Amino acid sequence: MELIAVSGAETARGIDYTHESLSKQFSDYGIRQIELDLYADPEGGLYSSPSAWKLLGAPIDDPRRQFDFAEIMRKPGFKIIHASGFDYATHVPTLEQALEQIVAWSQSNPHHLPILVLLELKDSTLPLSGVKPKPFDASTLDELDRVVLNTVPEERRWIPDTIRGNHATLRDAVTKQGWPTLKESMGKIFFALDNTNGIRDRYVKDHPSLEGRAMFASVDADHPGAAWMKINNPIGDFEKIQSVVKQGFLVRTRADADTRQARSGDTKMRDAAMASGAQFISTDYPVRDERFTDYQVQWPNRAVYRRNPVAEHGGAR
Numbered sequence: 001m002e003l004i005a006v007s008g009a010e011t012a013r014g015i016d017y018t019h020e021s022l023s024k025q026f027s028d029y030g031i032r033q034i035e036l037d038l039y040a041d042p043e044g045g046l047y048s049s050p051s052a053w054k055l056l057g058a059p060i061d062d063p064r065r066q067f068d069f070a071e072i073m074r075k076p077g078f079k080i081i082h083a084s085g086f087d088y089a090t091h092v093p094t095l096e097q098a099l100e101q102i103v104a105w106s107q108s109n110p111h112h113l114p115i116l117v118l119l120e121l122k123d124s125t126l127p128l129s130g131v132k133p134k135p136f137d138a139s140t141l142d143e144l145d146r147v148v149l150n151t152v153p154e155e156r157r158w159i160p161d162t163i164r165g166n167h168a169t170l171r172d173a174v175t176k177q178g179w180p181t182l183k184e185s186m187g188k189i190f191f192a193l194d195n196t197n198g199i200r201d202r203y204v205k206d207h208p209s210l211e212g213r214a215m216f217a218s219v220d221a222d223h224p225g226a227a228w229m230k231i232n233n234p235i236g237d238f239e240k241i242q243s244v245v246k247q248g249f250l251v252r253t254r255a256d257a258d259t260r261q262a263r264s265g266d267t268k269m270r271d272a273a274m275a276s277g278a279q280f281i282s283t284d285y286p287v288r289d290e291r292f293t294d295y296q297v298q299w300p301n302r303a304v305y306r307r308n309p310v311a312e313h314g315g316a317r
Helices: 002-007 009-014 022-029 051-056 069-073 095-108 138-151 160-164 170-177 198-204 238-246 260-264 268-276
Strands: 033-041 077-080 115-121 189-193 215-217 228-230 250-254 280-282
Touching (some): 002 051, 022 095, 033 095, 033 138, 033 280, 077 095, 077 138, 095 189, 160 170, 189 198, 198 215, 238 250, 238 268, 250 268, 268 280
Parallel strands (some): 033 115, 115 189, 189 215, 228 250, 250 280
Antiparallel strands (some): 033 077
């Protein structure tokens, strides 16, 4: 953290948070939505020697790490890294291992509420990282889908084709029929692309209703592939969130960002998120950070869910 702060104190403050293992998040905190940041590493070794190690003159050991970082990072695959070079520490280093952990927990808890896994695909990095990330081109996106579909059993997952069914478009399915009921959703895992830039456009290209894809994508409400949306500002976009939820779409919004709310104790963004009707609310604070304030995001009595105060169908059923 001291090294990161040299290049920018604000950057260091913004990433000064951590998360527990996936199984603990699911079991102890009732978390049903996670985000994994992915870098493509098709040949392996691109991220096996972080810049921080080089600048400090030696690898940084961490007793919490249950794997050989350098060894695993030398193997090909999609790597879970917040920011290459410096903010690289993780409980689980590869997408396949994360998916295996999620599936294992799901199989051990077969009646859980649906788990949404956001995948943020990263093709840029911070200065001084010493690495030029690989692009997420069409073939890399196809490989990502392959990993998801091959690792998550069909009976455990939702994909766009599942929700679309016999409807002409994915949008028609969720606005006319709605998402599956809560009872029908038990034990399911589904995936959404966090990106809304060129990567999203490449993912949707030639798949206007996300035919054959493994992930849902955040597109406009009139797009044929519309089913789930990322709307991260519950204050500025409060009415927009309520509008699309009432139409039957699922929405992910945020309660906090960059440690700001935890440091100040400001709950306006959290409260707006909870009142907006968004079915998934992201937070870095399912429990408070004792270094800061009492800020945290939980339903009363640590409930896993509550009935949606806005939606009339779709994800609220």
